[in-house]
Amino acid sequence: xxxxxxxxxxxxxxxxxxxxxxxxxxxxxxxxxxxxxxxxxxxxxxxxxxxxxxxxxxxxxxxxxxxx
Amino acid sequence: xxxxxxxxxxxxxxxxxxxxxxxxxxxxxxxxxxxxxxxxxxxxxxxxxxxxxxxxxxxxxxxxxxxx
Amino acid sequence: xxxxxxxxxxxxxxxxxxxxxxxxxxxxxxxxxxxxxxxxxxxxxxxxxxxxxxxxxxxxxxxxxxxx
Amino acid sequence: xxxxxxxxxxxxxxxxxxxxxxxxxxxxxxxxxxxxxxxxxxxxxxxxxxxxxxxxxxxxxxxxxxxx
Amino acid sequence: xxxxxxxxxxxxxxxxxxxxxxxxxxxxxxxxxxxxxxxxxxxxxxxxxxxxxxxxxxxxxxxxxxxx
Amino acid sequence: xxxxxxxxxxxxxxxxxxxxxxxxxxxxxxxxxxxxxxxxxxxxxxxxxxxxxxxxxxxxxxxxxxxx
Numbered sequence: 001x002x003x004x005x006x007x008x009x010x011x012x013x014x015x016x017x018x019x020x021x022x023x024x025x026x027x028x029x030x031x032x033x034x035x036x037x038x039x040x041x042x043x044x045x046x047x048x049x050x051x052x053x054x055x056x057x058x059x060x061x062x063x064x065x066x067x068x
Numbered sequence: 069x070x071x072x073x074x075x076x077x078x079x080x081x082x083x084x085x086x087x088x089x090x091x092x093x094x095x096x097x098x099x100x101x102x103x104x105x106x107x108x109x110x111x112x113x114x115x116x117x118x119x120x121x122x123x124x125x126x127x128x129x130x131x132x133x134x135x136x
Numbered sequence: 137x138x139x140x141x142x143x144x145x146x147x148x149x150x151x152x153x154x155x156x157x158x159x160x161x162x163x164x165x166x167x168x169x170x171x172x173x174x175x176x177x178x179x180x181x182x183x184x185x186x187x188x189x190x191x192x193x194x195x196x197x198x199x200x201x202x203x204x
Numbered sequence: 205x206x207x208x209x210x211x212x213x214x215x216x217x218x219x220x221x222x223x224x225x226x227x228x229x230x231x232x233x234x235x236x237x238x239x240x241x242x243x244x245x246x247x248x249x250x251x252x253x254x255x256x257x258x259x260x261x262x263x264x265x266x267x268x269x270x271x272x
Numbered sequence: 273x274x275x276x277x278x279x280x281x282x283x284x285x286x287x288x289x290x291x292x293x294x295x296x297x298x299x300x301x302x303x304x305x306x307x308x309x310x311x312x313x314x315x316x317x318x319x320x321x322x323x324x325x326x327x328x329x330x331x332x333x334x335x336x337x338x339x340x
Numbered sequence: 341x342x343x344x345x346x347x348x349x350x351x352x353x354x355x356x357x358x359x360x361x362x363x364x365x366x367x368x369x370x371x372x373x374x375x376x377x378x379x380x381x382x383x384x385x386x387x388x389x390x391x392x393x394x395x396x397x398x399x400x401x402x403x404x405x406x407x408x
Contacts, residue, residue, distance in 0.1 A: 022121030028296035053226030090257030096160035158325030189362030228368035294393030
């Protein structure tokens with residue numbers, strides 16, 4: 001009865017990639033724990049670059065600095 | 069001092085329904101645990117059909133297949 | 137296909153209360169959105185008083201001060 | 205290797221404020237636990253007033269009542 | 273820079289299974305999105321049967337009924 | 341009305357450090373967004389080394405390899 005939340009940055013992930021993520025992660029849960037995919041929920045959360053920080057700065061800041 | 073996160077698919081939930089969800093869930097916490105609603109936070113998260121998977125496929129895929 | 141996470145402080149919630157929470161919240165989702173309870177996951181998370189803060193202090197600190 | 209999720213209401217938080225949040229929280233983790241900011245992820249989630257409830261009502265309801 | 277939270281019921285998942293979950297999910301993120309595993313955090317959360325509900329009842333209730 | 345969840349590895353964080361985390365993070369929210377600490381909830385989640393993965397391996401695996 002697993003629930004999986006995948007948080008990724010919002011930078012052009014396609015519909016096909018999302019489907020591959022959902023399929024792949026459900027498969028891992030099935031292979032490793034024997035959980036039937038029917039009982040596994042996968043929720044993908046896309047996060048804006050301005051809203052994701054690492055190293056004390058937002059990813060948008062790194063992108064800006066790189067562009068200079 | 070409860071915090072409740074309700075994740076639902078984004079498929080036309082109205083403002084009134086959201087208010088009923090917040091009211092109803094706060095009431096359950098109050099009835100069962102005696103928590104004053106003033107201390108209960110409820111956060112609703114709407115998830116796109118493309119971002120919610122079950123059975124190894126996104127809900128958008130099921131919708132597409134149904135339409136065919 | 138809702139997923140609900142209920143975070144409460146760990147202070148003696150009984151098995152019966154947890155069951156009432158799960159039942160009550162699933163009922164609200166069913167009443168308000170017409171979601172079949174079979175598709176609603178509810179996960180209860182109990183949080184130690186030392187791990188829950190409000191007003192800049194942990195709930196354990198308030199309990200200590202009250203005891204003095 | 206901390207992960208921090210900050211949920212705030214969506215009411216005009218600026219890019220600069222988000223950057224200050226990310227910087228400030230990463231600094232706290234570094235000061236208190238000695239965690240290198242490079243290993244700390246901070247994710248900011250903005251929540252619509254209609255989707256945040258307290259006291260059994262959404263924040264949008266309070267805003268409406270106040271305007272009357 | 274993905275963050276993945278896997279919530280499963282606490283029913284004897286071994287150390288080896290957890291490692292296979294972490295490895296497998298990181299691999300999916302790498303294969304599908306090209307994310308370097310070094311930047312992917314995976315957090316496993318085990319949930320007691322009493323704390324996980326579906327169909328309006330806790331998983332512990334189903335287990336009890338089955339035993340009767 | 342912010343809610344903050346801090347996930348850290350479970351490796352001996354003291355009661356005093358947790359209090360400093362709660363105080364510090366509430367202060368950042370107050371300084372940057374003007375949110376009154378009374379309305380800010382902070383929840384600390386400690387995660388076992390076996391349950392936290394990065395680079396495709398659990399932190400417990402890195403610890404084991406280092407000990408060899």
